Amino acid sequence: MxxxxxxxxxxxxxxxxxxxxxxxxxxxxxxxxxxxxxxxxxxxxxxxxxxxxxxxxxxxxxxxxxxxxxxxxxxxxxxxxxxxxxxxxxxxxxxxxxxxxxxxxxxxxxxxxxxxxxFTFESALLEEGISIKHIEQSKNVAMYKTNIACKEAGIFRGNMVVSMRPIKGRDITKVVEITSKFPEVHGAPIHIGNPEEIGIQDIDNPEYGDAISIGKDEIPVFWACGVTPQLLALNAxxxxxxxxxxxxxxxxxxxxxxxxxx
CATH class of the missing domain: 3.40.1640.10 (PSTPO5379-like)
Known part of the structure; x- marks a missing residue:
């Protein structure tokens, strides 16, 4: 194989x-x-x-x-x-x-x-022993539309798309620290916790990718996502x-x- x-x-x-x-x-x-x-x-x-x-x-x-x-x-x-x-x-x-x-x-x-x-900073997370559930489950990462407005430019305007990874509560600080070192691949999370605060009403039904279950000891962590331009295309x-x-x-x-x- x-x-x-x-x-x-x-x-x-x-x-x-x-x-x-x-x-x-x-x-x-x-x-x-x-x-x-x-x-x-x-x-x-x-x-x-x-x-x-x-x-x-x-x-x-x-x-x-x-x-x-x-x-x-x-x-x-x-x-x-x-x-x-x-x-x-x-x-x-x-x-x-x-x-x-x-x-x-x-x-x-x-x-x-x-x-x-x-996906780039996932290697750094794995090296530190952080579990990446969509990799473990051979799934695509879960991605969602949000209510976070992007700054307009020319014909391009619209809201941000985010990716989500369930992270164990004890690992949140380490995950933020690691991903913040990668600003050219989205950097630190833009939101941690309650998905409704950024306009996500149903965490079990992502607009893109696959649904990933969130365990009782896990917290949903959201990063800005490069699928955002595809949402902008609908407006532009x-x-x-x-x-x-x-x-x-x-x-x-x-x-x-x-x-x-x-």
């Missing part, structure tokens, strides 16, 4: 291209940062870059590709059109399809953004916007420690 956790990014890209891996990427390529993807026509790129700069918690930029380029500068050898297990295609604000390869949809005016992903309605499917990330060549500030 292939151990994708020990696989270097180059080999993982080849596995994805070959159709050998088509699951959420939490836990793969330990030690390497994962990223959310946003692809937009050039005419929308400046608006989105300003939006990301104004909202670094949900949209921390870790790499940007030149217009029409398919290889991230910090991940040489990759092809952004086929090295993610699943993509989402939005047209005029409507999710029209999910694809495993977007080469047929590629346009020379596309600009691609890679945003930091909280660009002619086309391509993203990763929630939980199906791009594995970069960037080492986790290179994104740590501690």
């Amino acid at each position: 292939t151990d994708y956790g020990k696989m270097i990014p180059k080999d993982f890209w080849e596995a994805v291209r070959g159709g050998k891996f088509n699951k959420p990427t939490s836990g793969v390529s330990h030690g390497y940062a994962q990223a959310n993807l946003v692809i937009l026509p050039k005419k929308y790129a400046l608006d989105f870059m300003i939006f990301a700069q104004r909202n670094p918690k949900p949209c921390p930029i870790i790499d940007i590709l030149e217009v029409g380029e398919i290889t991230p500068p910090l991940s040489k050898g990759a092809d952004i059109r086929q090295d993610i297990p699943k993509y989402r295609i939005y047209q005029e604000g409507v999710l029209v399809s999910e694809e495993e390869d977007i080469r047929d949809l590629w346009r020379e005016d596309f600009v691609s953004f890679l945003l930091g992903c909280s 309605k660009p002619e086309i916007m391509i993203t990763h499917a929630p939980g199906y990330m791009f594995v970069t060549n960037i080492k986790n420690e290179d994104l740590s500030k501690g």
Whole structure:
């Protein structure tokens, strides 16, 4: 059985291209940062870059590709059109399809953004003995829409999406300390405890990902999430916007420690 956790990014890209891996990427390529993807026509790129700069918690930029380029500068050898297990295609604000390869949809005016992903700091949590339940249960992380408004920029406006991990009460302080050292992959939690305070009415029914049970000795902890741009697409309605499917990330060549500030 292939151990994708020990696989270097180059080999993982080849596995994805070959159709050998088509699951959420939490836990793969330990030690390497994962990223959310946003692809937009050039005419929308400046608006989105300003939006990301104004909202670094949900949209921390870790790499940007030149217009029409398919290889991230910090991940040489990759092809952004086929090295993610699943993509989402939005047209005029409507999710029209999910694809495993977007080469047929590629346009020379596309600009691609890679945003930091909280899967990156999970390695640091695991190294400290912190349980990550969605990895243990082979599930996708739970993600929710909130009532937390983002700062607007151009056509982009809307509320933040968050990811949730149940954490044992005794580990909360350690989790905050560890994740705060990774500001480029969402950093410290934005909320701990009562989900209703941030507009989540049913913790058992996430809008994205899988439901994760919360034990009696656990507290729900919420981080800003790079799926936020997909919610924004519903409001902005660009002619086309391509993203990763929630939980199906791009594995970069960037080492986790290179994104740590501690």
